[in-house]
Every structure is written in C-alpha cells, then in structure tokens.
Amino acid sequence: MTNHSPPQTQRLPDRxxxxxxxxLRPNTRRPDSMFRLAALFIFALIVVALxxxxxxxxxxxxxxxxxxxxxxxxxxxxxxxxxxxxxxFLSGHLHSHAPW
Numbered sequence: 001m002t003n004h005s006p007p008q009t010q011r012l013p014d015r016x017x018x019x020x021x022x023x024l025r026p027n028t029r030r031p032d033s034m035f036r037l038a039a040l041f042i043f044a045l046i047v048v049a050l051x052x053x054x055x056x057x058x059x060x061x062x063x064x065x066x067x068x069x070x071x072x073x074x075x076x077x078x079x080x081x082x083x084x085x086x087x088x089f090l091s092g093h094l095h096s097h098a099p100w
Contacts, residue, residue, distance in 0.1 A: 035088045042081045049074040 053070035088094035
C-alpha cells in the first residue's frame with residue numbers, strides 16, 4: 001500500500017528578502033501620506049461644490065447659471081480624484097487591503 005501525502009505548497013518570497021520585488025514596488029508597505037492628503041482635500045472640495053450648488057439652486061431659483069457651473073466643477077474634481085487614485089495604484093504609492 002502506498003502512502004499518499006498532500007502536495008506541498010510553495011511559499012512566495014518575502015518582499016524584504018527578494019531585491020527584485022523591492023525594486024519593482026518600493027512603497028508597498030503603507031500608502032504615501034501625500035496621496036492621502038491630496039485625495040482627502042479633493043474629496044472635501046467635491047462635497048463643498050455639491051452643497052454650494054444646492055445653495056445656488058435654492059437661492060437663485062434657476063435665474064443664474066451658477067448651479068450648473070458648480071456642478072461642472074464637481075464633475076471635474078471627481079474625475080481628478082479618480083485619476084489621482086488610479087495613478088497612486090499604478091505607481092505603487094497606494095495599495096488595497098482587500099482579501100481577494
């Protein structure tokens with residue numbers, strides 16, 4: 001009778017022990033604080049633009065194009081935030097903590 005043992009799984013190399021992995025992704029330990037601050041600042045500006053356009057909607061009653069202008073600013077800021085986050089992930093300054 002033969003003894004069937006389960007197959008051994010290979011461990012991936014640790015980032016600190018493999019110089020190639022360290023060179024490819026130098027900042028994988030924690031997100032860069034400048035990216036966090038920039039993202040929070042842009043997000044705060046998005047919220048301010050949203051409530052400013054609400055204020056203009058209630059105040060002007062459709063007589064002034066200020067509401068449309070602030071909503072356009074909000075869309076541009078949202079696109080800038082998306083591009084900043086995408087750049088952060090692609091450059092290695094940001095990384096996901098998701099388990100999948």
